[in-house]
Amino acid sequence: MLTILYDGAPKMWPAYQPALTTALADAGIAAHLVLPDEVAPEAVDYIVYAPTGPVQDFTPFTRARAVLSLWAGVERVVGNPTLTQPLCRMVDDGLERGMIEWVTGHVLRAHLGMDRHIINPDRIWDQTAPPLARERGVTVLGLGALGAACASTLASLGFPVTGWSRTPKSLPGILCESGPEGLHRALSRAEILVTILPNTPETTNLLNADTLALLPRGATILNPGRGTLIDDVALLATLDSGQVGQATLDVFRVEPLPADHPYWAHPKVTVTPHIAAETRPSSAARVIVENIRRDQAGEPLLHLVDRSRGY
Numbered sequence: 001m002l003t004i005l006y007d008g009a010p011k012m013w014p015a016y017q018p019a020l021t022t023a024l025a026d027a028g029i030a031a032h033l034v035l036p037d038e039v040a041p042e043a044v045d046y047i048v049y050a051p052t053g054p055v056q057d058f059t060p061f062t063r064a065r066a067v068l069s070l071w072a073g074v075e076r077v078v079g080n081p082t083l084t085q086p087l088c089r090m091v092d093d094g095l096e097r098g099m100i101e102w103v104t105g106h107v108l109r110a111h112l113g114m115d116r117h118i119i120n121p122d123r124i125w126d127q128t129a130p131p132l133a134r135e136r137g138v139t140v141l142g143l144g145a146l147g148a149a150c151a152s153t154l155a156s157l158g159f160p161v162t163g164w165s166r167t168p169k170s171l172p173g174i175l176c177e178s179g180p181e182g183l184h185r186a187l188s189r190a191e192i193l194v195t196i197l198p199n200t201p202e203t204t205n206l207l208n209a210d211t212l213a214l215l216p217r218g219a220t221i222l223n224p225g226r227g228t229l230i231d232d233v234a235l236l237a238t239l240d241s242g243q244v245g246q247a248t249l250d251v252f253r254v255e256p257l258p259a260d261h262p263y264w265a266h267p268k269v270t271v272t273p274h275i276a277a278e279t280r281p282s283s284a285a286r287v288i289v290e291n292i293r294r295d296q297a298g299e300p301l302l303h304l305v306d307r308s309r310g311y
């Protein structure tokens with residue numbers, strides 16, 4: 001009988017308890033599913049983790065074989081010095097579908113110029129039609145589980161899509177770039193830019209005054225990745241100068257975004273409150289349990305985080 005600790009957000013326990021119980025039963029795994037105050041740390045075999053859970057010191061969990069994150073982004077745990085167990089991040093169908101829908105919706109909104117018609121107080125009859133998708137360059141920074149799925153969907157709609165990642169990639173229908181020169185080429189094609197990168201030391205302030213200047217004038221930026229990807233002062237300056245035409249931001253350095261932050265009031269910024277993609281308990285529970293099954297069967301864990309890379 002395994003002991004599995006739920007160290008996620010306490011408010012999500014009513015959703016995760018039945019989802020994990022069902023997934024464990026379906027996989028034929030006998031387990032106690034417990035909360036931190038219900039078990040001695042040295043009796044725990046696996047830790048289901050989110051940064052919003054109570055456990056932040058993993059030292060006493062001497063028997064734990066893995067820490068299984070409910071979040072895709074692991075920047076808040078990857079550098080935890082008490083964590084010696086393997087760390088797996090969340091790759092979940094619900095998360096992927098949510099991200100595809102948020103990104104596609106906001107790319108089409110920018111591409112079709114929807115805001116002009118939704119907010120048109122002067123009743124201007126402007127018959128300028130948008131170009132076709134095939135005439136609008138879209139770039140996706142990050143070609144991981146979420147970025148690649150979004151890039152493929154956008155390509156299927158006809159957009160010429162450039163993708164950029166740390167290591168070289170080959171994806172059908174996507175012009176794949178990597179490295180610093182690849183970033184320059186990718187940005188220069190980005191009439192609409194989507195950033196779906198993790199928060200690491202290498203990606204911090206990737207969009208700054210120098211890189212924002214490489215975008216076509218008036219480009220739209222969509223950031224559902226992490227707030228740290230963007231130098232906020234530089235973005236505000238390029239919005240004011242017209243170099244960037246509009247930004248739709250889902251993630252921020254400080255969340256919730258403080259009420260006095262200039263993004264809230266800026267006429268060229270749309271704030272969405274970190275809702276682009278959410279881990280769904282029913283599908284995420286199956287991902288967690290599949291990793292427990294694999295580990296118990298001696299198979300390699302899925303979605304292992306590389307601590308040295310930070311994602």
Ligand code: NAP
Pocket residue numbers: 072073074091095141142143144145146147148164165166167168196197198199200202203224225226250251274275276277278311
């Ligand atoms: P992933 O599978 O780990 O993919 C990360 C991608 O970023 C990979 O393509 C990776 O390149 C690339 N990358 C990392 N560091 C880079 C660098 N220094 N230069 C260039 N490319 C770099 O992650 P994911 O599942 O797609 O998720 C991406 C991020 O989305 C998460 O880390 C999280 O921050 C964010 N997220 C946001 C929400 C939301 O609701 N807003 C929800 C879920 C996730 P390689 O392929 O070469 O490794």
